[in-house]
Amino acid sequence: MLLCMVRTSRRQIVALAAAVAAVASFLPARSAMSQTPVTAKPNIVFILADDMGYGDAGCYGQTKILTPNIDAMAKQGLKFTQAYAGCAVCAPSRCTLLTGLHTGHTLIRGNDKVSLRPQDLTVEEVLKSVGYETACVGKWGVGEPGTTGTPAKKGFDYFYGFIDQTHAHNSWPSFLYRNDDKIELSNVVPNPGPYGQGVATVKKQFVNDLFNDEIVNFIQKAPTDRPFFLYAPFTAPHANNEAHANEVPDLGPYANKDWPEGDKTYAALVTRLDSSVGLIIQAIKDRHIENNTLVIFTSDNGVQDEGGNDPAFFNSSGPFRGIKREMYEGGTREPMIAWWPGHTPADKTTDQIFTFWDFLPTVADLAGAPIPPKLDGISIAPTLLGEPQTKQDEYLYWEFHEHGLEQAVRAGDWKAVRHSPTGPIELYDLKTDIAEAHDISAQHPDVVATMKKDMEEAHVDPPVIAARGRGGRGRGAAATAPARN
Ligand SMILES: [Ca+2]
Secondary structure, three states: OHHHHHHHHHHHHHHHHHHHHHOOOOHHHHHHHHHOOOOOOOEEEEEEEOOOOOOOOHHHOOOOOOOHHHHHHHHHOEEEEEEEOOOOOHHHHHHHHHHOOOOOOOOOOOOOOOOOOOOOOOHHHHHHHOOOEEEEEEEOOOOOOOOOOOHHHHOOOEEEEEOOOOHHHOOOOOEEEEOOEEEEOOOEOOOOOOOOOOOOOEOOOOHHHHHHHHHHHHHHHOOOOOOEEEEEEOOOOOOEOOOOEOOOOOOHHHOOOOOOHHHHHHHHHHHHHHHHHHHHHHHHHHOOOHHHEEEEEEEOOOOOOOOOOOHHHHOOOOOOOOOOOOOOHHHHEEEEEEEOOOOOOOOEEEOOOEEHHHHHHHHHHHHOOOOOOOOOOOOOHHHHOOOOOOOOOOOEEEEEOEOEOEEEEEEOOEEEEEOOOOOOEEEEEOOOOOOOOOOOHHHOHHHHHHHHHHHHHHOOOOHHHHHHOOOOOOOOOOOOOOOOO
């Protein structure tokens, strides 16, 4: 641990010196640096969109939806073109983020009601162990109320939001949770589902606005004698799957567009989320802690098409094939920006691969915490600090269970997709075929054989779900039909 802290500290000093010398446009950050000393452990803020596509932000080529704050973040930070979510749907993706394990190893493989256990080590537990104040505001989704898997039981000092992810479909819920306590809101949801989901008839408190207030309040009052980790998983632009609509308080700048309603509401949700990003960045600047605060913005899976919006109209997946629930790049390739003035390279784009299961080892490295053994991820701290990234993932692995066991592997520029354990393996060369349009498996049987071996090596049956005898979670088993989340 000591060695790790020394290494991290030296990295920061080198990166700081390089950034100060090289980035003339960083006057605000440099000014702040003189006010706030750099400590060995940075604050870490992770902002997570829900179902936002790779191409939905202006800095990723979006031309119809306004995202000025995300774009500004990219201008001042490091933009990733090869960042990957952990899965093509919410719960398993978030589980990979928090545990450092890919979906072949992590406990939660689908959008079922599986809850994290005490032995499932999470990133917030790791950071808390080295002195971090930890808070989560938003949609949890990896443990049910009353179980071992609530945020309060998995290392968060403070939690506000949805514990159950199906509940989080509703942007005007009748209740939320503060830590493990249920708190009533003034919205009215008649005939709610078993998890509290439904469609409100009285809409007074829009949940992402409540999250904004909680997050800004946390940043304003965050301790100064120790670092903090703030996990901010917003629910925008996810659809309300009970209403089959994108719920948003107003259409903002899109009210007068001659677009279908679903497209206007989707764009309005993305722009509102962008405003939340702006509020968070401003709150950090107002406290003059930007030179000691790493902010990452990304999304938990590809764009949804369940609220009446048309991903093709917005080109929401950018150049990639597929959307949410697909193993092609559009299901998992995400926009991602790292912003840490004076530390992350400014106004730069990197093709360094990042996966959600890299997050835990990366922030453990930055925080000087011991990196837990047997993780699937690697630290990309060198990339964040503008240093050479020598360690790389051997291969990337995803699995998805709503249509049976689907698998994908990426190794170098090769991408393999298999839609069932006994089905053929499709092979694509991402270097020449970013859209995964040409299956070249027949020309490269040796590569296919290697990818098949990787799929078999990476998949291990999850203990909890197998013990419960639920279908679709073991190799080759047929999937039950989970609630759409
Ligand atoms: Ca999602």
